[in-house]
Amino acid sequence: MMQLTRRSAVTRLAGLAALGVAATMSFSGLAKAEDVLAKAKAKGELTVGTELQFAPFDFVEDGKQAGMNKEIFAEIGKELGVKITFLDLPWPSVLPGLEAGKFDMVAGPATITKARMERYRFSSPIANATVAILKKKGDTSITKPEDIAGKKVGSAKATAQLAQLQEFAKTLNPPPSAIQEYVDFSQSYADLGAGRIVAVANSLPNIAFLAKTKPDVFEVVQPPFGKPVYFGYIGTKAEDAKSLMDAVDAIIIKMKHDGRLAALQKKWFGTEMETPDQVTEASF
Structure with a gap:
């Protein structure tokens, strides 16, 4: 009886250990699957929330999306190896949609403010927003x-x-x-x-x-009346979004240094705009 009990205990412990390993592998796989960039690459598509009423960044021309965002995200998609799909929503619904997980990030762009920096992660700035x-x-x-x-x-x-x-x-x-x-x-x-x-x-x-x-x-x-601020794209501060936002930052900074961003600024604003690689503290 004692032998049987020991054998049962050993069998049970072995089973629990196997379950533990399986659970660890499962949770590890789940965490990997939930990574926003990994999911986008696996799917071959990055979903971006925006509002097509914010020219020259996003607007409709001849029934199609036009603007600076489309061209910047075309470069981002090319670098990441994914298709970019935009979802058009009224602006008050865009940031709540990001928090609800309806898309991977927000194009907007949005003004980088102190209150927003507490809640969201911003990309490297793409334009002056005064x-x-x-x-x-x-x-x-x-x-x-x-x-x-x-x-x-x-x-x-x-x-x-x-x-x-x-x-x-x-x-x-x-x-x-x-x-x-x-x-x-x-x-x-x-x-x-x-x-x-x-x-x-x-x-x-x-x-x-x-x-x-x-x-x-x-x-x-003239002149503008606002405090000097900048436009950036938006992601969440969640750990699973970090790799995506890191990658987007690297691409935008690369575009600044190789002249692609300046060329798009001149095309859409009529002038180039100097922007920092990162905003560490917003002025407003």
Whole structure:
């Protein structure tokens, strides 16, 4: 009976050990499978969330996606050996979608702010994001940013540009009569063109591109009023996303050093923009 018990115990221990090894291998395999970059390479596809209402980064032209993001991510896809698939969502839904795991990273791009850096990991910056004012062509009532005092202005919901406009408004006397929040910037530009608001606050590259494409309709107010900030792409801070964001950083930095990024900036903004390889501390 004792022999039988010992044999049973040994058999049980051997079985538990085997289960332990199997479990370790299983968990190790699971962790490897959950790595975002490894999954993308295995699938041959990197899924990117964005909003196609943010020219010149992302917009629709002749029914197709166009803009700087498409061209930068084409380079990223080429370097990683994967296809890039963009998912178009209203901007307020994009970052929650990233957190919910609906896509691998976010193109946007988004302004690199202190609050966002606490929650997300940003790529190496791709452009300057300082905020400026867009007005209707020929509006002589606004010649400098401070002239929006007492007037109805707008920006897009859930954006750093809106936050900076709200902070700037507190310094004005009187403050703007109203700050209209829009689902996307396209709606704000439509209202500006129709005279329902007198100005839109957005990042300088965006409004400079719009004023360039519609010079008879819009005009940029100089100088920009926002603090110096930068645009970057966004991933999560989760450990399984680290390898992807490290790889994206390396590709963007390589593009800065070999001139590919500067060429795209000149194409879409009309000028090259110096950006640091990394933002370690945001100014806003």
